[in-house]
Amino acid sequence: MFDTWENIRKSMPLIHHITNYVTVNDVANMTLACGASPIMADDVNEAAEITQLAAGLCLNIGTLNQHTIPAMLSAARRSGALGHPVVLDPVGAGATALRTQTALDILQTGSVTCVRGNISEIKTLVHGTGHTQGVDAAAVDSVTEKNLASSCEFAKQAAHRLGTIVAITGAIDLAADAKKCYIIRNGHAEMSRITGTGCQCSALVAACIAANLAKPLEAAATAVMAMGFAGEMAHRKLLPGEGNATYRNRIIDTICHLGAEDLRKGARYEIC
Amino acid sequence: MFDTWENIRKSMPLIHHITNYVTVNDVANMTLACGASPIMADDVNEAAEITQLAAGLCLNIGTLNQHTIPAMLSAARRSGALGHPVVLDPVGAGATALRTQTALDILQTGSVTCVRGNISEIKTLVHGTGHTQGVDAAAVDSVTEKNLASSCEFAKQAAHRLGTIVAITGAIDLAADAKKCYIIRNGHAEMSRITGTGCQCSALVAACIAANLAKPLEAAATAVMAMGFAGEMAHRKLLPGEGNATYRNRIIDTICHLGAEDLRKGARYEIC
């Protein structure tokens, strides 16, 4: 399982990101921290060409616009044709028609390997409904200890319906294909006070899958655990008076040093 | 007065930002630090829809372009129609015709609740002239102890003429409506060596007004004090060798922990 984490540093995959301008710098530094290499390029006139150079593609619709949407679709199609993994982060799907439709259009290319989002975004993509509040999941949708069995079932169904792996992050994280679901209890509540921890998680998922083509589910689950565990470790290192800006840096720093053995010890998960 | 600060954490308003890509990450983390929630979206095809979900709108023209200008106008109109507060940060108004005209066009929608800028930007909007130097105010325009009475008078007139609250930040800050002006002496000179402290201040103003719809002037003044006081506190915590990058993080961290009672003690202001 955790050899997937080591494989990122061994293969140093180049990941093409078409992502939002809010968290792009953190996404790039996180990609470097885990041992992969980022390239950001979102013009339709070069998107496919860039993807061709890369080992994987990460599409994040956080600040999508009419110029980057065609670039995303073009890159997704090329990546699919080349057999490269594609991760989709459907930020705010359900919040606006444009976001929902764009996420569905990207899924329609048939190129997406994994969707990493919050539960409301995933519900929107599967059922056409969800309770996305801005870019956050709604409480009513949350994965909790009480609804865990049905949530796992939903994750598997979602994977089946979307034809992808799904990684659903929140207080409890789920990573599933149609048959198997990892329930992951790493993470810290304060991570939600940092912008872009979800985007950074998607970047780790893309890097890990690109380095482990034969084990995409294990790779996605490992990346989700790594992000959560780094969030825990970094939180323990916070000094009095330090807040979300420093916490953000410490999480990236933690990933920079996180070894597979640390992760094996820190990961808290079960399979259902 | 300082209950307005607490009200941000109580109501956790969702703030729609159409802002520049230079400081957007800091703006998002600052919005989270004060207890509000950010959503960035600048495509004209979803701007109004996003605004409708939010409790307030913050428009910052720092890197305006022909695609985001229509989105800003669309969002401003929708926010105005819904009675949501709109904060305008007219970055660089006076520096180019495009910036001046765009700021005036946004004001023309009649939706703007508060304009937060430097003195040269505000003079440009009121008198059509100012001495904006790039994105900084010109020394000749500065609010000083010597011209304080006339500066307060100007701030009130500006509020009257623009039909908004004005928050003018610099060595001495002013927050005024047509009748009342807060003179605020919080802040630290080194804040000007960090990119985006003005943008972050505007984000705090938007969050605070959105959480205090009935007291927009008090809310704007409180947000300006919070930014300045955080700048002072964070500066005291700087270690030898730390510079503007770390200072930036520490200001956001400070806001993350800043309580209304701390602010009441730290605020230095008078009313004229």
Add this chain to the structure above:
Amino acid sequence: MFDTWENIRKSMPLIHHITNYVTVNDVANMTLACGASPIMADDVNEAAEITQLAAGLCLNIGTLNQHTIPAMLSAARRSGALGHPVVLDPVGAGATALRTQTALDILQTGSVTCVRGNISEIKTLVHGTGHTQGVDAAAVDSVTEKNLASSCEFAKQAAHRLGTIVAITGAIDLAADAKKCYIIRNGHAEMSRITGTGCQCSALVAACIAANLAKPLEAAATAVMAMGFAGEMAHRKLLPGEGNATYRNRIIDTICHLGAEDLRKGARYEIC
């Protein structure tokens, strides 16, 4: 030589950046850290007007797109007409046709004072070939102790052919005009794990040349040394567990405090 560094703080040049959205915040804070002032503006409707206000222009094609390319060309032409220095960072030239062509088009304006890039990017611009891998140089192109003499010769030829100063950064840095080449051995290998150290270096080069119009080669070489030396100093300050996110901040912090005398002592270079 190192008076060029002091001159940035004395003249505080305003630098117009049209740059990528990945590292723009770091570029702005780095520009402030060295004593210059940044303004970012990339709409074709104001690019030339902004450039006219500034003392120098820094063009970075890291996330170029069909809207910013005309703005870059317009700003380059205006800067050239005004005799302002223009620095070009041809990020990813050689990786895609769009990047190579755009860099060549900017060079064709005849306005570029200095090109700051990695060796593969510069080879692409000079020979039409290079081995750019994403945004990183290929190992096969690297400047090493073994090929140093021919690399210096190449740098001078490149300067001659492009009609500009060239600053080639990597494990060993070169800054050359057609007749003289600085070989610079400052820097730290871990800098490559931070996104945008190249972009930040270009920003320092632009600030330093703008403050030293009569000595562009010395200014460029000094800026490259400053970036490398700051990378060394900052690395020494890293605490256990700190990684690339904190390292990034500490480099900017170091520049914030770096004096000409520190730099004179820390610079490791020879001339050939």
